[in-house]
Amino acid sequence: MTKPEKHTIRAWTRLVRAHNMARGAIDQALKGAGLPPLEWYDILLELERAGRDGLRPFKLQRQLLLPQYAISRLLDRLADAGLIDCRSCNEDGRGQVAILTDEGKKMRARMWPVYGDAMQDAIGRHLSTQEAEQLGNLLENIAER
């Protein structure tokens, strides 16, 4: 075993705790405002970026680091809520395409102020601009590919 050194353990422990606290605060803010959970936001954002052509589920899967079945069930609920449109793909008979509806666009727009507020309160408030930049850089080493 390659034993992790003290500072690695401390960094990981703090990482978990910081993530839990921020995520918990954001979840609570969204729920308190009667809005959908954060996972929905991520998908809505990706689909908005993709524009009118939409996105294939397996692209979302890679972007969001979720297993295939999770995407499948999430898209189901989003379609039930009328936030996306699911069509079968022309170029590949196996595939689907998810496209954001107008309602989906509106929902993402309604979520952002609440999400952003909570993010600022949980993260931004505690860091200077320089520290936030440093943190982003350090985490990128871990999160890249």
Add this chain to the structure above:
Amino acid sequence: MTKPEKHTIRAWTRLVRAHNMARGAIDQALKGAGLPPLEWYDILLELERAGRDGLRPFKLQRQLLLPQYAISRLLDRLADAGLIDCRSCNEDGRGQVAILTDEGKKMRARMWPVYGDAMQDAIGRHLSTQEAEQLGNLLENIAER
């Protein structure tokens, strides 16, 4: 709304991604070795630190940032697996006390090499000692109380 600035958004996005990737790798390593999930490790560790006196569930709740019912259900499963002993508390008739069994101690000892290995691979490998220390310090600003 207090809009979060660019660097805050980037830091939070990377934080989520880094956490997901590391957590996923650790989960997979434990499962691959036929061991219990990471939540169990955290509880076993707290109970080992607490020693022969054990810990009250509501203490665990605050330490691990989990809701009460989650602790209740987790302790149920740990007791079923024979890793902890649940007794009713002498000083407070409402309360319980959870105490680590010898099997629980052994299980934690078996989990650590796998956990530590995966942690080193997911986190430590990507950071110098100094960077890990820096990361821990930055995250502490977010995670403190």
Add this chain to the structure above:
DNA sequence: GAAGATTGAGCACTCAATCTTC
């Protein structure tokens, strides 16, 4: 009434199996 803890019911997650198309 508040604090510690549990529980039934509903919902979401997870795995493995499956289906269709490539």
Add this chain to the structure above:
DNA sequence: GAAGATTGAGTGCTCAATCTTC
């Protein structure tokens, strides 16, 4: 056979209601 996607069944999470003791 591999890739994209779905689904049934089992398990765990979550909420609100509940119970007991303080």
